[in-house]
Amino acid sequence: MxxxxxxxxxxxxxxxxxxxxxxxxxxxxxxxxxxxxxxxxxxxxxxMTALLSRAPHQAIRRRGEQLQEVPADAIEVGDIIVVRWGDLVPVDGIIYEEVATLDESALTGEPLPAARKKGDAVMSGAANAGDLFSMVAMKPASESTYAGILRLVEVAQRxxxxxxxxxxxxxxxxxxxxxxxxxxxxxxxxxxxxxxxxxxxxxxxxxxLAVPIAWAAGISRAEQIGLLVKGARVLEALVNIHTLVIDKTGTLTEGTPTLHAIDSALPENELLRLVASLDQATSHVAAKALVEAAKARNLKLVHPTNVTETPGEGIAGEVDGRPVAIGAIAYIASRFGMTINHDDRPGTIAAAVAVDGAFAGVLLFSDKLRDGSDRILAGFKRLGVARMILATGDRSDVARLISSGLPFDEVRSELSAEQKIDIVKAEKAGGPVMMIGDGINDAPALAAADIGLAMGAHGSSRAAEPADAVLLVERLDRVLQGIEISRxxxxxxxxxxxxxxxxxxxxxxxxxxxxxxxxxxxxxxxxxxxxxxxxxxxxxxxxxxxxxx
Structure with a gap:
C-alpha cells in the first residue's frame, strides 16, 4: 500500500x-x-534455490545383473542402487559393498569429501565424488533426507x-x-x-527493500553452515532465546556407543580381537564400536564362521576354531549355564563374553559426550541464554554423569515425551524457548517450543518434520553461529x-x-x-x- x-x-x-x-x-x-x-x-x-534445482530425479537400479535407469520416485525400500561418479544419491540408504567418497557440502556445509564404508548410512542429495558404488535403499524418495530438506526450503521461501x-x-x-x-x-x-x-x-x-533482503540473505548464510531454518520468522526469533532445553542421546552426546573399559579373564587384546572378529558378522551398533576399537589397536581380525545371532540378545560363532559369544549378561549366563557377577558402573552398558564355553570377561560401553560440549554450552550463556536444561529419557545416574561439569541450570531425567512437553510449556513463562533434539520422542517437544531444532543429519526424520530448523551437520556450535547470524x-x-x-x-x-x-x-x-x-x-x-x- x-x-x-x-x-x-x-x-x-x-x-x-x-x-x-x-x-x-x-x-x-x-x-x-x-x-x-x-x-x-x-x-x-x-x-536455497541451488538445493531445489539439484534434487535427484533419476537413479540406476540393479536387478540381478541388469542395470535400469528409473525415476527416483520409483525406488522401493530394499532396492540396490548403483551411484556413478558425479551422480546424486537418490534416496537414504546404506553402503552395500564398496567404499564410497561423498561430497556432502550441499547438505552439511562441510567442504571436505566424506569416506563411507560398507554398512554406513548415506543421505540422499550427497554427490558421489569417487568411484562407482552400490547401496541399499532404506527409504523411498518421498521420505528421504533430501525430500524433507526441500519441503523445509519451500516453506522458508514463502x-x-x-x-x-x-x-x-x-x-x-x-x-x-x-x-x-x-x-x-x-x-x-x-x-x-x-x-x-x-x-x-x-x-x-x-x-x-532492505528488511526482506537482509533476512533472505541470513537464511541463505545459515544454510551455508548447515543450519536450515524454515523461514525468516525462525531466524529472527533466534535473537531473543531465553531458555535452551536440550536432549541428551544423539544431541548432547554422539548417540553411538564406544568401548569404555574391558574387564577380562584373558589378555585384554586377545579378548578384544576375538569378539571384534566375531562382531564383523553383525550390524549392531556396539559391534561397530568393538571393530573400530580393535583396529585402533592394530589387532588382526579374522573371518568368523558358524555365526548365529539372536536379535537384541547376542551373537555366537567360531573365531580361529574357538567358540566365542558376546551379548547381554543374562543371555550369556543362560546360554552357558553360568553365574556372572558384575557391578554396574554409572553411565555404562555391559556385555558379557564367553570363550571356549567359559566366562571370559565383560565389556563396558558408554555414549560419548560430543567434543567441545562444555565450550558450546558456555557459548550459549555468553550469547544471552539465561537458562539451560538437560531433558532426557535416560536414567538419572547416566544424566548426572554426562552433565557433570557442564553449565546446566537444571537436569531432568527419565522423562516421557509428554513430560518434555510440560517442561517446554512451563519454561515459556520466562521467555522464548528453544528445544534441541533428535529422536521421535522429541518431536512433540520440538513442536511445542518457540524454536524446535532437530539434529537432522542422522536423527529421525519424524523429529525434523515438526521442527522449525534442522541442523544438517553433527556440530552444535553451528547453532551458536546461527544465533550470531540472526543478530x-x-x-x-x-x-x-x-x-x-x-x-x-x-x-x-x-x-x-x-x-x-x-x-x-x-x-x-x-x-x-x-x-x-x-x-x-x-x-x-x-x-x-x-x-x-
Missing part, C-alpha cells in the same frame, strides 16, 4: 504540473527498484519475518508523513513542483532502514525547500535504494565468531 500509493501520487502529480520527464524517470526508477529488489532476493536465496511485516506497517506511516510534507511545501511556497519533488524523493521506500541480520536490517529513511527525509526536506528538482529527486532516491540493497546483502558475508575448536 505505502509504496504503490506514493509512486502513483508522484507520477500523477508530475504529469499534472507538466513534469513528463520527471514522471518517466520515476516510473523507470520505480520499476528499476523492483528489479534490484528481485535481484537482491535472488542473490540472497542462491543457496515466509516473512515479523520485522518485515512491521516494515509494511511503517510504510503506511511513512506515506502519511510524505503526503503531509508534500502538501505543506505546496501551501507554504505556492509552488506545486516542490510537492512533486517531495513525492518523487519518497519513491520507492527503502524500508520495504547480524537484524543489525544490518536496522542499519539499512535507518540510513534509507534518514537519507529520504533529507532529500524530501531539500525538495520541499526548492533545492532539489523532481528529476534530481528521483535519481537521488534510486541511489538510496541501491545503497540499502547492497548493505542488506552484507548478511551473506556474516562471519560468526562463536564455534568450538
Amino acid at each position: 505505502g509504496l504503490d500509493i506514493v509512486a502513483l501520487l508522484s507520477m500523477g502529480s508530475a504529469f499534472a504540473v507538466g513534469g513528463y520527464l520527471a514522471a518517466g524517470v520515476v516510473a523507470l526508477m520505480y520499476s528499476g527498484g523492483q528489479y534490484l529488489e528481485s535481484l537482491g532476493e535472488g542473490r540472497a536465496r542462491h543457496e 515466509s516473512e519475518a515479523p520485522m518485515a511485516r512491521l516494515a509494511d506497517r511503517y510504510a503506511a506511516f511513512f506515506l502519511i508523513i510524505t503526503v503531509v510534507l508534500a502538501f505543506a511545501a505546496w501551501l507554504l511556497s505556492g509552488d506545486p513542483v516542490r510537492a512533486v519533488a517531495v513525492l518523487v524523493v519518497a519513491t520507492p521506500c527503502s524500508l520495504i 547480524g541480520c537484524r543489525r544490518i536490517a536496522i542499519q539499512s532502514v535507518l540510513a534509507g529513511i534518514g537519507l529520504s527525509i533529507v532529500g524530501m526536506t531539500a525538495g520541499a525547500s526548492g533545492y532539489l528538482a523532481p528529476v534530481q529527486g528521483a535519481l537521488f532516491q534510486e541511489v538510496i535504494d541501491v545503497a540499502v540493497i547492497l548493505n542488506a546483502l552484507r548478511a551473506l558475508k556474516i562471519s560468526p565468531a562463536e564455534q568450538a575448536d
Whole structure:
C-alpha cells in the first residue's frame, strides 16, 4: 500500500504540473527498484534455490545383473542402487559393498569429501565424488533426507519475518508523513513542483527493500553452515532465546556407543580381537564400536564362521576354531549355564563374553559426550541464554554423569515425551524457548517450543518434520553461529532502514525547500535504494565468531 500509493501520487502529480520527464524517470526508477529488489532476493536465496534445482530425479537400479535407469520416485525400500561418479544419491540408504567418497557440502556445509564404508548410512542429495558404488535403499524418495530438506526450503521461501511485516506497517506511516510534507511545501511556497519533488524523493521506500533482503540473505548464510531454518520468522526469533532445553542421546552426546573399559579373564587384546572378529558378522551398533576399537589397536581380525545371532540378545560363532559369544549378561549366563557377577558402573552398558564355553570377561560401553560440549554450552550463556536444561529419557545416574561439569541450570531425567512437553510449556513463562533434539520422542517437544531444532543429519526424520530448523551437520556450535547470524541480520536490517529513511527525509526536506528538482529527486532516491540493497546483502558475508575448536 505505502509504496504503490506514493509512486502513483508522484507520477500523477508530475504529469499534472507538466513534469513528463520527471514522471518517466520515476516510473523507470520505480520499476528499476523492483528489479534490484528481485535481484537482491535472488542473490540472497542462491543457496536455497541451488538445493531445489539439484534434487535427484533419476537413479540406476540393479536387478540381478541388469542395470535400469528409473525415476527416483520409483525406488522401493530394499532396492540396490548403483551411484556413478558425479551422480546424486537418490534416496537414504546404506553402503552395500564398496567404499564410497561423498561430497556432502550441499547438505552439511562441510567442504571436505566424506569416506563411507560398507554398512554406513548415506543421505540422499550427497554427490558421489569417487568411484562407482552400490547401496541399499532404506527409504523411498518421498521420505528421504533430501525430500524433507526441500519441503523445509519451500516453506522458508514463502515466509516473512515479523520485522518485515512491521516494515509494511511503517510504510503506511511513512506515506502519511510524505503526503503531509508534500502538501505543506505546496501551501507554504505556492509552488506545486516542490510537492512533486517531495513525492518523487519518497519513491520507492527503502524500508520495504532492505528488511526482506537482509533476512533472505541470513537464511541463505545459515544454510551455508548447515543450519536450515524454515523461514525468516525462525531466524529472527533466534535473537531473543531465553531458555535452551536440550536432549541428551544423539544431541548432547554422539548417540553411538564406544568401548569404555574391558574387564577380562584373558589378555585384554586377545579378548578384544576375538569378539571384534566375531562382531564383523553383525550390524549392531556396539559391534561397530568393538571393530573400530580393535583396529585402533592394530589387532588382526579374522573371518568368523558358524555365526548365529539372536536379535537384541547376542551373537555366537567360531573365531580361529574357538567358540566365542558376546551379548547381554543374562543371555550369556543362560546360554552357558553360568553365574556372572558384575557391578554396574554409572553411565555404562555391559556385555558379557564367553570363550571356549567359559566366562571370559565383560565389556563396558558408554555414549560419548560430543567434543567441545562444555565450550558450546558456555557459548550459549555468553550469547544471552539465561537458562539451560538437560531433558532426557535416560536414567538419572547416566544424566548426572554426562552433565557433570557442564553449565546446566537444571537436569531432568527419565522423562516421557509428554513430560518434555510440560517442561517446554512451563519454561515459556520466562521467555522464548528453544528445544534441541533428535529422536521421535522429541518431536512433540520440538513442536511445542518457540524454536524446535532437530539434529537432522542422522536423527529421525519424524523429529525434523515438526521442527522449525534442522541442523544438517553433527556440530552444535553451528547453532551458536546461527544465533550470531540472526543478530547480524537484524543489525544490518536496522542499519539499512535507518540510513534509507534518514537519507529520504533529507532529500524530501531539500525538495520541499526548492533545492532539489523532481528529476534530481528521483535519481537521488534510486541511489538510496541501491545503497540499502547492497548493505542488506552484507548478511551473506556474516562471519560468526562463536564455534568450538
